[in-house]
Amino acid sequence: MRRFSQVDVFSSEPLAGNPVAVVHDADGLDAAQMQRFAQWTNLSETTFLLPPSDHAADYRLRIFTPGGELPFAGHPTIGSAHAWLEAGGAPRSAVELVQECGAGLVRVRRGQRLAFAAPPLLREGPVSAEERVAVLTALALTDDDVVDLSWGDNGPGWVVALLRDASAVLAVRPDWSSFGDLDIGVVGAYPADSPCAVEVRAFSPGLGVVEDPVTGSLNASIGQWLAGDRLPTSYVASQGTALGRAGRVYVERDGDTVWVGGDATTTVSGTVELGP
Template identity: 35%
Template sequence: MPSFPYETVDVFTDRPFGGNQLAVFTDARGLSDAQMQSLAAEMNYSETTFVLPPDDPAHDARVRIFTRAHEMPFAGHPNVGTAFVLARHGRDRGGVLRFEEIAGLVEVKVARDAAGTVTGATIAAPQALTKSIELPADAIAACAGLSPSDIVVTNHRPVRASVGVFFVLAEVTLEALSRATPDLSRFRAVRDSTPGLEGRFSLFLYARDGASDIRARMFAPISGTWEDPATGSASATVAALLLSLGSQDDASFTLTQGVEMGRPSLLHLTARRGEDGIRATVGGSCAQMFRGEALL
C-alpha cells in the first residue's frame, strides 16, 4: 500500500495552536488530482499543499494548493508553511525557494534565527496588483452582518483585487470588525447576482489601527471556510491596494488576524512600485506541529 508523508504547521505564529493550520504533503508523486482534493477535504484545513518535482530544474518544486473544495492558483500561508517545512528538510538553495504554481513563480526567502534554525519565511506574490469590479457597500455589509455605515468608503469602495488570487477587500471601522458575522445566504446571493465574481466570493475585511497597523478578518463560507485565521494572499493584496491609493514608492504594514477565533496571527507586509505595477510580499513565523502519512 503506497504511503504519502505529510507534516502540519501553524503559520503566521511563533507558537503552537495559533496562526493558520496547514498540511504539507512533502512528496506527492503518484497522487491523482482526485486524491489530492480528497486528502485536502479529509485534512479539513483551509488549505493543504502537495509538493511535486518542478517542471524547470532551476526551480525547487511545483506546489499545488487545495482548499476543502477546489484547487487554488496561489495562496499566502500555504507558501510560507510549505517553505518552512521544506527548508527544515534542507531543500532550499542558500535560503531561497522557488515554487511553480498556477498563478506563476513564487519566490520565497527563508528566515532563520541566530542558531540557524528555520523560523518562517517571506514570499513574493507572483503577480502585480490588479483590480476588477467594485461592489455595493450595502451588499457587502449585509454579507458580514453589518450596517452600511460600518463600511469605510473614504479611500475606496469594496473592490475585487488580486496579487495572484482574487478577494473582495472592504475597509470597515475598527469597532465593526469584531461584530462581523458571515451570512451564507447573502454571500450566495451576491455571488449569484455578480458575474464579475466568476463564481467565487471570499470577503476580506480590514480596519486601520494607526498608520502601519492593520486588523483583519476573512470569510469564505461558500467554499467551506467560515472564517480564516490568517490569509496571506489577501493581506498582501491589501498592502498593494493601500500603496496604490497614495504617491509613495513603497510601504510596510503589520497585520493581525485570527484574534476573534482564538488563533492570533501576525503577518508582515510590504508593497512597492515597480515597472510592471505594484508588487507585494507577506511573511511570518511558523510552528511545527504533527507528522504522519496517508495510506492510499
Template identity: 40%
Template structure:
C-alpha cells in the same frame, strides 16, 4: 503507499496558533482527485502537496487545494511549504531563497533568520483591481454590520494571485462585532468572481500592528480563514493604491485570527517600479504542530 505529512501553523511561532496547512511530501504519484479527497479529509483551509519541479528555475512545485477546489496560489500554504522544505531536505536547510513553482508561475520566498526562527517572505503576483459593483447595503448585510461601519473607499476585487473582495471598516470595534451571513457571502463573491471577502481596519493606536484583518471564504468551505496570506497581499495592494498612491514603498504589520483564537502576524510591504508596477511581499514565520502519514 504511505505519504509523509506535517501540519504547519503559518504566520506564528507558536503551534496551535496562526493558520494551519497540511504539507504532503513526495506527492508526484497522487492523482488530483485523491489530492482533493485528502484536502477534504484534512478539513483545513488549504492542503499543499510537494512535487518535483517542472522548471529548472524552481526548487520544488506545489499544488494547493481547499476542501472544495484547487487554487493556483495561496499565501499561508506557501509559508507552510517553505518551512517544511527547509526542515526536511538537508540541501535546503541553509537556503536564503526558495523558488516555488505553482499555478501562477514561480514565487520567490526569501528566508531571513530571526531570533525566533526564520521569516519567510514571498513576492506575490502583480496586482489586478476590479470594481465589485456592490451597494453599501449589500456589503453591510454580508458582513452583519451597519453601513456606517464601512469606510468610504470603494469595494474592489483585488488579486495578487487569488481574487479577494476587499472591504475596509471605519472603526476598530466593528471588526470583532461582525456577524457574517456565510450564504450571502458565498453567493455575492461567486457572482463577483472572488473566492471570498477580506475585511480590514486601521487599529489607530501605538501597538505593533497597524491593521486587524478577517477573511471569510465559505464558497471554498472556509467560513473564516485564520490568517490569510493572499488576502493580506490583496489588502496591501489596495492600501498602496488608495492610501499611499504617491509613495514608492510602504508596508504594515497586521494581526489576524484574534476572534477565533488563532492569533497570527503578517508582515506586508510593497514597492513601485519605475514604470509604476507594484510588487507586493507578504512574510511570516511558522511552526510545526503535527506530523504523520497518510494512507490513501
C-alpha cells in the same frame, strides 16, 4: 507511505496561527486523491509537494481547500516552503527559493522569517454598484460602515472591504446565506500606537472555509492596495483574534513588490498512506 507535515503558520505562539497540511513527494497522486485528502484534513488548505516542471523553480506545489483547488494561497506557500526546507530541500539560491504553482512562479525570501512576493493581481480596482450591494449584504453592513471597497483577486478571488477601524472589523457578523461565491476580506486600522497596524478577517464559505484564521493571500492583496498609501510601507497585521488565534502577518512594500512574511513551526510530522 509518504512523508507528512502539519505546519502552524503566521504566529510565534504555539498553536495560535493557521495550520496547513503538507504531503511530501506527492508524485503519482491524482487530483481526486488530493481533493479527498484535503476534505479529510478539513483544514483551510492542504498542499502537495512535487518536482518542478519549470527549470527556474525549486519545487511545484498544488493547493487544495476542502472545496477545490487554488492557483495560489499565502499561508500554504510559507508553510510548504518551511516543510520543504526542513525535509532537506536545497534551493538554487541561498537567499530565496522559487515555488511553482497554478499562479506561476512565486519567490519566497529567506531570513528571520519566510516571506513571499505577492503575485500579480488577476482583478483589482473598484467594485460595481451591484457588487457593492452584494458585499454589504453578505457582511450585514450598511454603506456608512464601509470606507472603501476594492477587488484584490490573486487567485482565491478576494474582494476587500476597508472599515473605519479594527473594532468594526471584530464586530462583523456576516449573513452566511447571502455569500454565494463571494470571498470577502475586511480590514480596519488600530490606533497609531498599537503593536499591530490593522485587524484582518477573511470569509470564504464557498471554498469550505467559513472564516480563515490567518490568510497570506488576502494580506498580500491588502498590502498591494493600501501599503504606502493608507497604511505604512511596512507594518504588522493581526488576524484570527475573533477565532481565538494570534496571527501576525509582516507586510512590506519594496518598490513595486509587496512581501508577506510570517513565522512557521512544524507541529505534526510523520507519514500518511494515500495510495501508490
